[in-house]
Amino acid sequence: MVSAAESATLFQIAVEGVGLGALYALVAMGFALIYKVTGVLNFAQGQIALVGAYLIVLLGTGEAIDWLQVSAPVAVAAAVVVGIVLGILLERVVFRPFIGEPVLSVIIVTLALGGIFSGFVNFLFGQNFKGYPDALVLDWSVGLPLGASIPGSYAIAVLLSLVIVAALMLFFRYTVTGSILRAAASDEQAAMVLGVSIERTIAVAWALSITITTVGGMLLAMSSGGASVSIEDTGIIILAAVVFGGLDSIPGAFVGAIVVGLLRELGSYYFEGGTAIVAPVVDVQLNFGPGFGNILPLILLLVVIVVKPYGLFGTERIERL
Amino acid sequence: MTASETTETATREEPDRPVVELDNVEIVYDRHFLAVQGISMAVDEGDIVALLGPNGAGKSTVLKMISGIGRTERGEVTRGSVVYDGEDVTNDGANEMVDRGVTHILEGRRVFEDLTVEENLRCGLYRGGRRVRFDEDDYRIAFEYFPQLEEILDLKAGYASGGQQQMLVVARALIHRPRLLLLDEPSLGLAPKLVRDIFETLVEINREENITMMIADQNAKRTLETADYGYVMENGQVELHDPADVLVDREEIKEFYLGTSGDSSQYTDIRHYKIRKRWT
Numbered sequence: 001m002v003s004a005a006e007s008a009t010l011f012q013i014a015v016e017g018v019g020l021g022a023l024y025a026l027v028a029m030g031f032a033l034i035y036k037v038t039g040v041l042n043f044a045q046g047q048i049a050l051v052g053a054y055l056i057v058l059l060g061t062g063e064a065i066d067w068l069q070v071s072a073p074v075a076v077a078a079a080v081v082v083g084i085v086l087g088i089l090l091e092r093v094v095f096r097p098f099i100g101e102p103v104l105s106v107i108i109v110t111l112a113l114g115g116i117f118s119g120f121v122n123f124l125f126g127q128n129f130k131g132y133p134d135a136l137v138l139d140w141s142v143g144l145p146l147g148a149s150i151p152g153s154y155a156i157a158v159l160l161s162l163v164i165v166a167a168l169m170l171f172f173r174y175t176v177t178g179s180i181l182r183a184a185a186s187d188e189q190a191a192m193v194l195g196v197s198i199e200r201t202i203a204v205a206w207a208l209s210i211t212i213t214t215v216g217g218m219l220l221a222m223s224s225g226g227a228s229v230s231i232e233d234t235g236i237i238i239l240a241a242v243v244f245g246g247l248d249s250i251p252g253a254f255v256g257a258i259v260v261g262l263l264r265e266l267g268s269y270y271f272e273g274g275t276a277i278v279a280p281v282v283d284v285q286l287n288f289g290p291g292f293g294n295i296l297p298l299i300l301l302l303v304v305i306v307v308k309p310y311g312l313f314g315t316e317r318i319e320r321l
Numbered sequence: 322m323t324a325s326e327t328t329e330t331a332t333r334e335e336p337d338r339p340v341v342e343l344d345n346v347e348i349v350y351d352r353h354f355l356a357v358q359g360i361s362m363a364v365d366e367g368d369i370v371a372l373l374g375p376n377g378a379g380k381s382t383v384l385k386m387i388s389g390i391g392r393t394e395r396g397e398v399t400r401g402s403v404v405y406d407g408e409d410v411t412n413d414g415a416n417e418m419v420d421r422g423v424t425h426i427l428e429g430r431r432v433f434e435d436l437t438v439e440e441n442l443r444c445g446l447y448r449g450g451r452r453v454r455f456d457e458d459d460y461r462i463a464f465e466y467f468p469q470l471e472e473i474l475d476l477k478a479g480y481a482s483g484g485q486q487q488m489l490v491v492a493r494a495l496i497h498r499p500r501l502l503l504l505d506e507p508s509l510g511l512a513p514k515l516v517r518d519i520f521e522t523l524v525e526i527n528r529e530e531n532i533t534m535m536i537a538d539q540n541a542k543r544t545l546e547t548a549d550y551g552y553v554m555e556n557g558q559v560e561l562h563d564p565a566d567v568l569v570d571r572e573e574i575k576e577f578y579l580g581t582s583g584d585s586s587q588y589t590d591i592r593h594y595k596i597r598k599r600w601t
Contacts, residue, residue, distance in 0.1 A: 099393065100393035100394065100395070176443055176446065176447075179436060179440045179443045179444060180444060180447060182433065182435060182436055182440070183433040183436060183440075183441070183444045186433040186434055186435050186436065187431050187432075187433055187434075188393075189390055189393065189427060189431070190427055190431035190432075190433065190490075191433075191444065192390055192393065192415040192416070193388055193390050193415055193419065193424065193425040193426075193427060194419065194424070194444050194445060194447055194493065194494075194497065195415075195416060195419035195420070195447045195497070196444065196447050197416055315435055
C-alpha cells in the first residue's frame, strides 16, 4: 500500500517534474519550430538557451561589460529583442547562402554555431556560476493541494509554455503566414514559384525560435538562481523530448518535454539509492545515484526511435502507390 | 546549327511585342554543365506555346530560367538575354518574376501534401512574401474552372487523387491571376480522359482569362492541338519551330512524335529512333 505521505511526495515530485518539463518545453518548441519550417536539426539549441541565460547576466549584472548594466525588467526585454535580432541576423549572414543546398550542410553549420556561442559565453564569463540580479531570483512559490508547491520560475514556465504552445498551434493552423510557413517546409521550390519569400520564412522561423529558446534559457537559469554552463546540456535533453513528440510537431515537443521533465525528476528521486521502486519488484540491492534521472530521458529516446520513429504527433510522410 | 542562325530563324515576324522573348540564350548549371545552348524563342500575348522534345532536351530548364526558380538549382543564363514585357529579366529571381505576373507550375504536381486543399489555395494569395488580398472572391476563379475542388477543401492534399492534385496546382496558380503561366508536364501520369479534361480547361482559361501559356509536355499530339505555336527542342537546342497547325503536318513530327499510324502519341513509345540524324 502506498501511504498518504508517500503519495504526497510523489505528487510533489511530479509537480516539480512538470515544472522542469515546462522549462524544457520552451527550448524543445524552439527546436521543433525550426525543424518544422526549415527541416534543419538545430544542434545549437542548447547553446542558444545558454546565450539567453547569460544575456541576463550581461545586461542585468554588468558582469563582463559594466556599462551595459540595466535594470532587471529592461534586461529581460532587451534579451528578447536580442533573440529576435539574432534570428534575423543569422538568416542574413549564415543561412541565406544555403538556400537550395542540402539540409545537411545547414545542420553542420548549426554545430559550428553552437561551438561559437558556447565559446563566446566562456570567453566572456568563464566557467563559474553567475548569480542573477536579485529581482530575478524568485523566492516565492505557489501552493498546491496535498501540501505540494511549485517554485516561482517553474510556475512562470508552465504558464508561458502553455500560452506559447497554444499560440503557435493557432498560428500554424489558422493564419495565412502559418500556412505559408508550412507550405515552404513541405516544398520549398513550389512555394517560391508562388511568390513566397524563402528568405523571409527562414528569418521568421529563426527569430521566433531563438526568442522562445532564449526565454527558456533565462527561466532555466532563474530556476537555479543564476546562469551556469550546464544549461548547454539542455540541447541534448530536449532531443529526447522532440523525438518522443515527433520532430515536426510543436504540441508534440511540448508533451515530450513534460514527459522528459517528469522522467528526470522521478528518476532522480526514486532511483537514488536504488531501492524505492526496484526493491519491491526484484530482490536486489541496486545502487543508482541521482544521476539516473539524466539517463531515463535518453533511454526513452532510444526506445521511441525503435518503436515509433515518427513520434507521438509527428507527420508521417504520405506515400501514394 | 550555329547560334547566329538560330537567332535569325527563331525571330517571328509579328506586330505585337512578345510577352517573353529569349534571345540566343545559353544556360549552364553548376558553372560547368551546359544544359541549353543558344536558343531563341518568342511568346506572343494570349498564345499557348508548346515546348516539345524528349527527356533532357532542356524544356524544363527553359521554363525554370524564365520563372527564375532555376537560380536555386545553380542554373545561370551565361549568354544571351531573357526579355519579359520589354524588360531585361535575365537571371532574375523567382520572387521578382512572380511579382511581374509569371507563375510556374512545376513538374510532378507539387502540392503541399500536409496542407489541406483550402490551405494550398491560400498560398496562391502571396506575392513577394506578402499577402495581396484575401476574400472569398479570390477563390472564385479556382472553383469556376475546377468545381470539384470546392468539395474537397478540407482534404489533405497528399491524399487527393492525381487528377485532383493537378487541378489543385493549376487552381492555386490561377488565384495568382498570372499574365504568363508556365506549365511543366501537366499531363504526366494522368489517365487519357483526365489529360483531355486538363488541356480543354487550359484552353478555356487561356481564352477567357487572357493568360499566355507555355506548356512543356511529352504528350506532343495533345499539346500541339492545344497550342498556337510550337518549339521542338533536342539536346538543348531548338530543332524546329512553327505555328502548331503547320508543325502537326510536318513529316518529322508526324513520324517521331505523333506516330505515322496515328494512334500513338507518346514520345516514349518511339524513343529508340535517332531523331537528330534524320533532321540534319
